[in-house]
Amino acid sequence: MFNFTPLLGAQSSSSASQTLLELDGGVKVLVDVGWDEHFTVSKLNALERHIPSLSIILLTHATTSHLGAFAHCCKNFPLFTQIPIYATTPVISLGRTLLQDIYSSTPLASTIISADSLTESSYASGTSRSHPSLQFLLQPPTTEEIAHYFSLIHPLKYSQPHEPLPSAFSPPLNGLKVTAYNAGHTLGGTIWHLQHGMESIVYAVDWNQVRENVLGGAAWLDTSGGGAEVIEQLRKPTALVCSSRGAEKISLTGGRKRRDDLLLDTIRATIAKGGTVLIPTDTSARVLELAYLLEHAWRKEHSNNGSDSPFKSTKLYLASKNVGATMRYARSMLEWMDENIAKELEVDDAATSRQKQHKRNDSKQAANRENQPAGKATGPFDFKHLRLLERKKQVDRITSTQGARVVLASDASLEWGFSKDILRKIAADPSNLIILTGSHGGQMHRESDQNSLRDLLWSWYQERRDGVALEPGADGQNLEQVHTGGRELEIRFAERVALEGRELLTYQQHLATQRRLQNQTPLGNSATLETAADAIDDTSSTSSSSSDESNPERQGKALNTSAAVANLNRNKSGLSKETLGVNILLRQPGVYDYDVRGKKGREGMFPFVSKRRRADDFGELIRPDEYLRAEERDDIDGHDMRNGGASKDTKLGQKRKWGPTGLQGENGDPGSILSNKRRHRQTNSGDQGIRNGDTLTNGHVEAELDEISDDSESETEEGANGPSKVVFQTHTVEAHLKIAYVDFAGLHDQRSLSMLIPLIQPRKLIIVGGSAPETEFLASECRQKLASTSSEAVEGSQNVVLTPINGRMVNASVDTNAWTVKLSNALVKRLRWQNVRGLGVVTLMGHLTAMAVDEPQPADNVSKKRPKLVKESTEETDRDQKVADKAQHLAPVLDVLPASMAAATRSVAQPLHVGDLRLADLRKMLQSTGHTADFRGEGTLLIDGLVAVRKTATGRLEVEGGGLGLPDYPARSLEGSFYAVKRKIYDGLAVIAGG
Numbered sequence: 005m006f007n008f009t010p011l012l013g014a015q016s017s018s019s020a021s022q023t024l025l026e027l028d029g030g031v032k033v034l035v036d037v038g039w040d041e042h043f044t045v046s047k048l049n050a051l052e053r054h055i056p057s058l059s060i061i062l063l064t065h066a067t068t069s070h071l072g073a074f075a076h077c078c079k080n081f082p083l084f085t086q087i088p089i090y091a092t093t094p095v096i097s098l099g100r101t102l103l104q105d106i107y108s109s110t111p112l113a114s115t116i117i118s119a120d121s122l123t124e125s126s127y128a129s130g131t132s133r134s135h136p137s138l139q140f141l142l143q144p145p146t147t148e149e150i151a152h153y154f155s156l157i158h159p160l161k162y163s164q165p166h167e168p169l170p171s172a173f174s175p176p177l178n179g180l181k182v183t184a185y186n187a188g189h190t191l192g193g194t195i196w197h198l199q200h201g202m203e204s205i206v207y208a209v210d211w212n213q214v215r216e217n218v219l220g221g222a223a224w225l226d227t228s229g230g231g232a233e234v235i236e237q238l239r240k241p242t243a244l245v246c247s248s249r250g251a252e253k254i255s256l257t258g259g260r261k262r263r264d265d266l267l268l269d270t271i272r273a274t275i276a277k278g279g280t281v282l283i284p285t286d287t288s289a290r291v292l293e294l295a296y297l298l299e300h301a302w303r304k305e306h307s308n309n310g311s312d313s314p315f316k317s318t319k320l321y322l323a324s325k326n327v328g329a330t331m332r333y334a335r336s337m338l339e340w341m342d343e344n345i346a347k348e349l350e351v352d353d354a355a356t357s358r359q360k361q362h363k364r365n366d367s368k369q370a371a372n373r374e375n376q377p378a379g380k381a382t383g384p385f386d387f388k389h390l391r392l393l394e395r396k397k398q399v400d401r402i403t404s405t406q407g408a409r410v411v412l413a414s415d416a417s418l419e420w421g422f423s424k425d426i427l428r429k430i431a432a433d434p435s436n437l438i439i440l441t442g443s444h445g446g447q448m449h450r451e452s453d454q455n456s457l458r459d460l461l462w463s464w465y466q467e468r469r470d471g472v473a474l475e476p477g478a479d480g481q482n483l484e485q486v487h488t489g490g491r492e493l494e495i496r497f498a499e500r501v502a503l504e505g506r507e508l509l510t511y512q513q514h515l516a517t518q519r520r521l522q523n524q525t526p527l528g529n530s531a532t533l534e535t536a537a538d539a540i541d542d543t544s545s546t547s548s549s550s551s552d553e554s555n556p557e558r559q560g561k562a563l564n565t566s567a568a569v570a571n572l573n574r575n576k577s578g579l580s581k582e583t584l585g586v587n588i589l590l591r592q593p594g595v596y597d598y599d600v601r602g603k604k605g606r607e608g609m610f611p612f613v614s615k616r617r618r619a620d621d622f623g624e625l626i627r628p629d630e631y632l633r634a635e636e637r638d639d640i641d642g643h644d645m646r647n648g649g650a651s652k653d654t655k656l657g658q659k660r661k662w663g664p665t666g667l668q669g670e671n672g673d674p675g676s677i678l679s680n681k682r683r684h685r686q687t688n689s690g691d692q693g694i695r696n697g698d699t700l701t702n703g704h705v706e707a708e709l710d711e712i713s714d715d716s717e718s719e720t721e722e723g724a725n726g727p728s729k730v731v732f733q734t735h736t737v738e739a740h741l742k743i744a745y746v747d748f749a750g751l752h753d754q755r756s757l758s759m760l761i762p763l764i765q766p767r768k769l770i771i772v773g774g775s776a777p778e779t780e781f782l783a784s785e786c787r788q789k790l791a792s793t794s795s796e797a798v799e800g801s802q803n804v805v806l807t808p809i810n811g812r813m814v815n816a817s818v819d820t821n822a823w824t825v826k827l828s829n830a831l832v833k834r835l836r837w838q839n840v841r842g843l844g845v846v847t848l849m850g851h852l853t854a855m856a857v858d859e860p861q862p863a864d865n866v867s868k869k870r871p872k873l874v875k876e877s878t879e880e881t882d883r884d885q886k887v888a889d890k891a892q893h894l895a896p897v898l899d900v901l902p903a904s905m906a907a908a909t910r911s912v913a914q915p916l917h918v919g920d921l922r923l924a925d926l927r928k929m930l931q932s933t934g935h936t937a938d939f940r941g942e943g944t945l946l947i948d949g950l951v952a953v954r955k956t957a958t959g960r961l962e963v964e965g966g967g968l969g970l971p972d973y974p975a976r977s978l979e980g981s982f983y984a985v986k987r988k989i990y991d992g993l994a995v996i997a998g999g
Contacts, residue, residue, distance in 0.1 A: 006203050006243060008770055008806070009813040011050045012038060013209075013247075015776040016810060019069040021209060022051055023245070023772065026813075027200045030175040034061045034087075035196065035207055039072030041417035041456050045115040048073055050811055055083050059174035062182065063091035063157070065193045065210060066098035066288045068106070068415075075103045075145045076115065078153040087171045089157045092184055094192025094340050097333040100154040102288040105326040107144045110420035111500040111730050114144040122514055139730045140511055141500065155627065160184050162223070163237075165199075183237065188212040188222035189750050190289035192340055195222065197237060203818075206238055206766070209247040209773045213756045216260055217300075218293050218384075220342040224760055226924075233922055234763050242818045244766035246757070247773030251782035253443065255753040267746045268301055270439060270483050273475040274742075275408035276314045279435035284423040284458070287324045287414040290441070290750055292334055294412055295322055295390060302389035314408065321402060323393040323422040324414040331392065335385045345384050352383055396422070403429045416442060418457035427457070428495050428735055436741040437485060440465065442749035457495065464488060465743045473742060485742040493739040496732050503727040511727045586611050757782060762789045768816045769805045783807050825852065828899040850898040851905065921992040923955055929988050935981065948981040953989075961989060 011022035020038040027033070032054065039047070051073075064070050077084045091099070106113045117140045145153070160166055165183045170176060180200045187193035189212045196207040211222040226235045233239075256262055274281050285291045298320055305315035324330070338345050393399055399422050402409060414421035430436040440462060470489025474482040503511055586607050588595050600608045619625055761769065769786055771779050783805045790804050808814045827850075837844045923945045927937040930947055940946045945953040951965030965982050 006205065006816045006818075007813050008243070008245070008808060008816045010772050010808050010810055011054075012047060012810060013069075014772045014808055014810050015774070015779050017775050019249075020047065020072070021064075021070050021773055023207070023209075024054055025198070025205065025207075027180070027198075027203060029178050030057075031059045031170075031177055031180060031200065032057050032174070033180075033198065034058050036064055036070045036209075037061070037073045037077055038067075038069045039076075041068065041415070041419040043072075043110075043112045043115060045076075045118075048077070051077070052081055055081050055087070056173060058087050059170045059177060060168045060180075060182075061087050061089040062194075062196055062207075063089065063095055063099070064187065064196065064207075065190045066095045066102055067190060067286060068102065068417075070210075071095075071099050072103070072106070074099065075107070075150050075153055076113075078156075079145045079149065080142065083171075083173070085153070085156060086173075088169050090160055090166070090168060090182065091157050092161070092192040092194055092340075093159045094190075094333075094337050095194070096154050096157050096159055097337070098191060098288040098330060100151060101326045101330045101333065102286075103145075103150050104147055104329075105287045105324060105414065106420065107150070108147075108325050109414070110498060111141055111144075111728070112420070112498050114141040114500075116141060116730060117514065122510060138507065138510070140503070140507075140514070141728050141730055162186055185223040185238065186220060188214075188216075188219055191219065191292060191334070191337065193289075195224075195238070197241075202242070204241040205243045205245070206241040206764070207245045209245065210249065211752055212750045213752060213760065214255075214260060214750075215342065216293055216750065217264075218296050218341050218345060219750070224764070233924070234760070238764065240765045241767070243768040243770060243816045244761070244764060245770045245772060246761065246782075247752075248771045248778040248782040249774040250443075250749070250751045250753050251757055251774065251778045251785075253747075253751075253753045255755050256747065263747065264297055265478065266483070267297070267439070267748070269477040269479075270437070270475075270485070270744050270746060271410055272314060272478075273483060273485075274435070274437040275318045275410065277435050278406075278408050279433070279437060280403075280408065280430050281410045282423065282426050282430060282436070282438045283410070283412050283441065284416045284418055284427075284438070285412055285414065285441060285748075286416050287327065287421070288330055290416075290748060291322070291324075291327075291330070291412065291414075292385075293750065294441070294748060295331075295387070296384060298410065298412070299387050299390045306389070318408045318410060319402075320390045320410050321393055322390055322412045323399050323426070325394050325421075327392050327414075328394055331385055331387075335383065338384065341384075349383050393422070396425070399425060416458065418461070424457065424495060424497070427493075428737055431488075431493055431737045431739045431741050434487075434740040434742070437744055438741060439744045439746055441746060443745070443747065457493075460493075461743055464491070465745055483744070485744045487742060488739040490738050490740055492736055494734055494736050496734045499731050499733065500728045501731050503729055507729065508727055758785060758789070761786055766790075767804070767818050770814070770816055771805065771807050779807050823896070825896045825898050828897055830900045831898060834900065848898070849901060851901050853897055853899055854894045855897045856894055921961065921989060923953065925992060926953065926985075926988060929992070930985065933984070933988075935984065947985055950981050951985050953985060963989070 005026075005028040007026040009024040009026070011024060012018065013021040013023070018040045020040045021036045022038055023035040025033040025035065034051075034054070037051065055077075063074070119138070122138060122140065158168075160182075162184055165181045167179070167181055168177065178201065180198065183197040183199075185195040185197065187195045187208070187210065189210045193210070195211055196205075198205040198207065208222075211224075212219070213221045213224065215221045224234055224238060226233055256266075258265075271281050283294065285294055302315055302320055305311065305313040338349060393402070399413075402411070403426055411426055413423035413426050415423060418424050418427060427438065430438075438461065440458070443462070465486050468486050470487040470491075473485040473487060475485060477483050586598055586600070586603075586609075589598055590611055769790065771783055771786075774782070787805050806814050806816060831848065831850050835846050835848060837846050839845075923939070923943070927939070927945055930937045935947055936949070937945055937947045940952075943955050947953065947965075951963065954962045954964075956962065963982070963985060965985075
């Protein structure tokens with residue numbers, strides 16, 4: 005049994021992805037917990053209902069569309085952190101930096117408390133009705149909490165089958181195996197293969213077959229032998245889940261090189277006129293490809309001393325609040341990237357070692373290099389020209405000056421991050437340009453009134469109402485840049501504001517109502533309470549420095565009543581006996597009795613908190629992070645601990661020590677902190693591209709960027725802690741900048757889908773992850789191709805391709821007939837096993853009969869040890885036992901054919917050829933015996949220039965050619981090429997006699 009339910013992303017313009025897979029035995033697998041750029045909490049209602057029945061969770065990509073709601077679910081859904089979660093190491097590391105960036109960039113990620121909930125709280129407390137325009141925010145997860153949530157994920161590697169552990173409230177998984185394969189879309193992106201009984205499910209949403217600069221192509225094809233066949237593990241699954249996003253997109257002629265040249269030519273045409281180029285991108289996935297391409301383009305132009313390229317006088321920036329940690333993680337995961345990245349690193353290391361050796365041997369040349377930059381190895385992500393910006397004041401400083409610049413900024417949706425601020429400042433200048441790197445369905449969102457700036461600019465690009473500017477490219481072709489024509493562009497900014505007065509009282513009433521509801525309902529079905537400290541002003545004098553210390557009950561678990569009481573005790577605040585309930589027996593000293601008459605649920609029993617330790621058959625599970633050395637750890641806020649990390653006095657939330665002369669350091673020295681900041685800037689200057697000897701046109705601006713401290717940023721963030729609401733401000737600007745489009749989405753196109761899906765040969769195809777027109781287009785194409793390659797009739801092709809919608813379950817099971825029979829001893833002695841690619845294969849023919857088989861009675865020995873009961877029950881038990889001993893049941897048994905039947909069936913049985921011979925293996929076998937074998941075209945192997953071997957879509961081998969021998973080849977003097985090829989084909993298959 006296999007039921008498929010898309011929760012988000014099916015036939016929708018939203019990019020969010022959430023999918024529920026239900027297997028036999030009640031096993032439920034959730035794939036992805038995605039969100040869109042609007043962070044609407046109501047879109048998670050369907051997911052919340054299924055959490056108590058989930059077995060495991062799988063994550064595919066480190067993007068907002070696939071794990072944007074992960075931290076929200078961990079903090080606000082009680083049972084979510086008790087479910088085993090699996091992902092690759094890059095998805096864990098980059099997903100952590102992504103969510104930390106999101107929650108520090110936009111208050112909307114905290115989600116707005118619904119107006120209905122606030123109204124119910126007002127009625128329950130007897131106050132006036134809450135105003136519907138109030139938009140109170142839930143407390144967002146802190147940086148430490150996000151890091152803890154991602155530490156709960158189990159890391160996996162590619163191509164290694166794994167048997168996951170089920171959740172505590174899940175039925176047994178019954179041998180479920182999950183295997184991760186490279187998806188090619190993002191670093192660590194995954195194509196999941198699930199094997200459960202007879203069901204073989206391949207979940208492939210958002211993959212890319214094209215090989216790029218940083219990422220290799222998806223792991224569909226096995227090209228080790230030179231062929232182009234789908235690997236055996238992903239071939240012929242019972243169900244293939246594929247996204248339709250990009251199904252109507254035609255691939256660019258020229259491939260990756262043409263795409264890269266198009267981007268660089270578009271940038272060159274703008275910066276040559278002194279304009280600013282803004283490239284909105286994500287903060288953890290596709291930004292690696294863009295950053296690598298631009299950095300190496302700048303290196304190439306700077307190394308050419310004879311050219312007057314505009315790249316030399318243009319500064320290159322990457323703006324994102326947590327991009328430093330993202331790039332540091334990328335440097336540590338080069339083995340997950342394309343093999344050319346590792347080769348580049350080896351070449352750089354070899355060049356550095358030769359340079360050091362040359363310096364030691366030639367003192368004169370070493371003296372000439374004294375005035376040159378420090379000799380640090382320039383790896384793939386050790387940026388020399390790309391400057392990283394993590395502060396808003398740094399972004400404001402570069403946009404306030406004139407001159408050409410190229411800025412990569414988060415986010416691609418233009419709804420949060422620095423890209424929105426930069427767009428507002430450069431929109432009025434017609435010499436500026438914004439480059440969109442991904443198509444967005446070609447239409448505005450129809451299911452909601454919320455449309456992002458990205459969607460609006462994309463619609464302007466497709467309309468082309470105000471004309472198109474044609475710029476000449478390096479290859480002579482024209483580059484299209486669409487004019488905006490002075491249209492009004494409304495940009496809305498969200499700001500977090502602390503609650504005061506009546507609003508704070510309403511918020512406290514909401515917390516009290518939620519706490520009361522939690523006491524009346526079981527913990528597993530109740531909503532998670534926020535910390536009680538949220539209802540108390542952080543600026544109150546009753547707070548102390550110890551109130552910010554970590555509490556183990558808050559780390560990734562539901563904040564139950566006991567945790568809320570603990571937080572209130574730390575803030576010197578009391579609770580009534582009604583609020584405490586049965587927990588008064590634990591929380592108040594001297595209380596030993598509690599009235600349980602009329603109480604239900606956990607209020608009617610003594611309170612007890614049991615801490616479960618996660619363990620398996622081999623003992624308690626350990627976390628490798630707990631055994632790392634100090635120099636191997638990365639702090640949760642992105643600081644590099646290998647250089648000592650951040651001191652305790654400068655951590656967020658800790659009070660700093662002030663002496664008579666100002667801020668003191670660890671040793672009481674007032675100037676130690678300032679010196680530490682200067683030292684931190686100097687050590688990080690290599691990563692941010694500011695090195696001694698670099699030629700800077702705006703040198704004073706770059707120096708001012710280094711002098712910008714983090715104090716003002718941290719004060720702003722600390723001031724917004726506690727109960728808060730969101731306030732929107734709308735800025736309207738006249739847009740005169742140009743819009744260009746270069747496809748850097750890294751997704752499959754029409755050619756990849758039409759070529760690979762027939763090669764995979766799924767028995768069921770489920771299409772999700774795209775708009776309704778894209779889904780219908782891909783479904784119509786696949787119905788024709790799969791019907792022509794499958795043995796089923798064309799009339800049944802409608803059931804082969806399924807196109808579900810959000811929230812509707814479809815039955816994707818495949819009818820499989822399987823029987824269990826017993827083999828007689830005489831038949832087993834006659835079996836002749838043959839080995840076919842590591843599998844034992846045998847053909848047999850027998851006579852099916854029903855024979856009486858005695859069942860073993862393991863309860864005999866146990867019954868002898870039972871204690872004696874009353875006489876009547878003992879006699880009844882003995883009587884039932886005698887009946888059971890005599891009981892015999894019939895079982896199907898396959899026995900040897902009688903002599904009369906064997907003669908009649910011998911003439912009917914035909915020999916069987918078992919196995920699937922790959923052309924790549926046939927090529928190796930023929931080359932080892934002296935034949936020449938080369939691939940010509942797609943799926944054709946030419947041997948000795950005479951014999952052609954082709955493999956059809958159904959797996960049938962076709963051999964064409966002559967049987968004449970060639971005198972030039974002594975190895976074939978006694979045998980023709982045609983017969984040699986047929987002999988090798990038969991050697992690669994198991995020929996089993998039918999009789």
